[in-house]
Amino acid sequence: VNAGRATSRTRLDGPPPGFDACGCRTGPDQGRSSDFLILLVMSPSGWLLSLSPVTSTNTSAAWNDRSTNALRRARHQREDGLRRVRSITRSIAIASVTAAVAAGVYVSRALPGHSSTPTNTSTNVGVAPTPSGSSEVSPAAGAATSPGNQSSSSLSPPSNAPAQAQQPAPVVSGAT
Amino acid sequence: LSRHAVDSVRPVQLAVYNASVWSTRVDLVVTDPGAVVAATDLLHEVLEQVDAVASRFRPDSEISALHRAASAGRPVHVSADLLQAVALALRAAELTDGAVDPTVGAALCRLGYDRDFSLVRGGTEGVLPEPVPVPGWQSVTIDAPRSTVTLPAGTLLDLGATAKAWAADRAARSIASQLGCGTLVSLGGDIAVDGPAPGDGFTVGIADICGDPAAPVAVSIGSGGLATSGIGHRHWKLSGHSVHHLIDPATGRPVATTWRTVSVAAGSCVDANTASTAAMVMGEAAPQWLEQQRLPARLVRKDGSIVAVAQWPAEPSGTCSLDGPGNGAPAAS
Numbered sequence: 001v002n003a004g005r006a007t008s009r010t011r012l013d014g015p016p017p018g019f020d021a022c023g024c025r026t027g028p029d030q031g032r033s034s035d036f037l038i039l040l041v042m043s044p045s046g047w048l049l050s051l052s053p054v055t056s057t058n059t060s061a062a063w064n065d066r067s068t069n070a071l072r073r074a075r076h077q078r079e080d081g082l083r084r085v086r087s088i089t090r091s092i093a094i095a096s097v098t099a100a101v102a103a104g105v106y107v108s109r110a111l112p113g114h115s116s117t118p119t120n121t122s123t124n125v126g127v128a129p130t131p132s133g134s135s136e137v138s139p140a141a142g143a144a145t146s147p148g149n150q151s152s153s154s155l156s157p158p159s160n161a162p163a164q165a166q167q168p169a170p171v172v173s174g175a176t
Numbered sequence: 177l178s179r180h181a182v183d184s185v186r187p188v189q190l191a192v193y194n195a196s197v198w199s200t201r202v203d204l205v206v207t208d209p210g211a212v213v214a215a216t217d218l219l220h221e222v223l224e225q226v227d228a229v230a231s232r233f234r235p236d237s238e239i240s241a242l243h244r245a246a247s248a249g250r251p252v253h254v255s256a257d258l259l260q261a262v263a264l265a266l267r268a269a270e271l272t273d274g275a276v277d278p279t280v281g282a283a284l285c286r287l288g289y290d291r292d293f294s295l296v297r298g299g300t301e302g303v304l305p306e307p308v309p310v311p312g313w314q315s316v317t318i319d320a321p322r323s324t325v326t327l328p329a330g331t332l333l334d335l336g337a338t339a340k341a342w343a344a345d346r347a348a349r350s351i352a353s354q355l356g357c358g359t360l361v362s363l364g365g366d367i368a369v370d371g372p373a374p375g376d377g378f379t380v381g382i383a384d385i386c387g388d389p390a391a392p393v394a395v396s397i398g399s400g401g402l403a404t405s406g407i408g409h410r411h412w413k414l415s416g417h418s419v420h421h422l423i424d425p426a427t428g429r430p431v432a433t434t435w436r437t438v439s440v441a442a443g444s445c446v447d448a449n450t451a452s453t454a455a456m457v458m459g460e461a462a463p464q465w466l467e468q469q470r471l472p473a474r475l476v477r478k479d480g481s482i483v484a485v486a487q488w489p490a491e492p493s494g495t496c497s498l499d500g501p502g503n504g505a506p507a508a509s
Contacts (some may be wrong), residue, residue: 053245100314155442155469156444157442157443157446157471157486158442159398160398161264161472162396162441162472163489165396166394167376169380170190170192170379171192171379171381172382173365173380173382173402173439174365
């Protein structure tokens, strides 16, 4: 059995029958197209051609395609615009954060007493991952302890330099 | 331990306590005389903790166990205290470009300093070893999350440059935080100050030898630490050669230093002692290095002349007395 399909469709320059200029349907039977199903049946007496009409409910496809395309184009344009705005917003946000971090680092290094990386807590040691997967201490990166508040990258100067004293000293610092 | 005195100095309301620990002098000063007994208990508690962790002269200490277990070069699990002590020593080495290196333990043992100094002072047998570089602090690995330390085979750690000062910092912090008084702890001249200090700060004499009552100069400090390193006290004879405990990592032998003593003030006792020890090893480069570190320091040459850097207070006379006790310091080998 060979089957074929022929479609008869009305080409319209204006609104199709049954539709007004806005593309709205004006009647229940309007706008239908006719389809024909061609059947070739091989029988003992030869080929039998059968042409059976098939009613289709395909409604105003051309008009719908046109309006759908217009809507799709508009949607794409709107999404493109939103995408551009989103990209610009993201760039501004990243630039702002980067500038703030850079300014913070610069200011923290410029201020006296803040010339090093942050100190660690009392029992922590700085840890840097190693290629082998283990974590090893970088001594200057974190051997800091709570007593004395040692900084990680330099020896910490005193908050005040020693002053000359005239009083008797109960304690003497010397070599041991 | 021997407690020599508990004494109150009335006008400034300071209570002073001193004792002898680790073959050296211990001083404690608190601003609340009523707290001195509790403060001494806290002090000795910290000293015992640090000794049990970091003394290489005690076979039952944790660092001795580390040396035994690490002979195969495998990671050894250690306590948080020892991990911190080793990390501090490595930090000191890194920040001084290796001048203060904790891997000098074997070099000190070769010089005979393998037991408490009270047993070494009288002299030791042996020969002056050939110059051999120490293994180097970079060969020591710490794995903080696993709390392990890895040493190359044959490496012995000596935490003397940092552990005593670390103990002073810990004790001062413990006393000040628990008793709420101003506290000064001095372990062999390594001084830590914490808590509310007296109005003018704590007065500290500076001398060649720790505890010398004839200290030629006095300064006051209100916080942080102050330490003095020198070769006038911890020296001994090795088969006729005069040697001391400050080791040059490049040779494994006592450093030929320019200075008789170096006193440094810093934000902590650990940092002060790290810097003073490094300055002794660095020699002529020390003043500039201390200036760069912004660490006030007083360096005394062997001839008694003084170099003051980074806002160390000026002294009326430009030189120390050559008749002082430090004059007997040995010439560095």
